[in-house]
Amino acid sequence: MRIGSRPFRRSGKLDSYRHLLGEQLAREYEEHFVEMRSKGYINKLESIAVRGVEIIQAGSDGREDLITVLFTANLLDYTVDAYAQRQEGFDKFSWFIKDE
Numbered sequence: 001m002r003i004g005s006r007p008f009r010r011s012g013k014l015d016s017y018r019h020l021l022g023e024q025l026a027r028e029y030e031e032h033f034v035e036m037r038s039k040g041y042i043n044k045l046e047s048i049a050v051r052g053v054e055i056i057q058a059g060s061d062g063r064e065d066l067i068t069v070l071f072t073a074n075l076l077d078y079t080v081d082a083y084a085q086r087q088e089g090f091d092k093f094s095w096f097i098k099d100e
Contacts, residue, residue, distance in 0.1 A: 014029055014033075043077070044078055053072075
């Protein structure tokens with residue numbers, strides 16, 4: 001699956017998918033977004049090509065249902081400031097994510 005060539009920006013608005021993350025992960029993401037906004041940074045993802053999605057583990061801890069998913073993808077992931085100057089990231093990046 002390829003998700004266009006237009007930049008996708010993580011806006012930091014978790015409300016539409018908070019219920020999928022669980023409270024702990026949503027809180028961590030929100031803290032990260034607040035820190036980026038305070039610095040005036042925008043994180044951009046471009047040229048996303050998902051190579052695979054695999055469910056590694058699923059279960060429940062009694063309070064929340066949990067799932068561990070392995071996403072294998074190629075993408076450009078970088079952070080720019082208010083002047084569109086790159087602050088962090090790579091020209092070419094293969095990303096292997098394992099997150100609950």
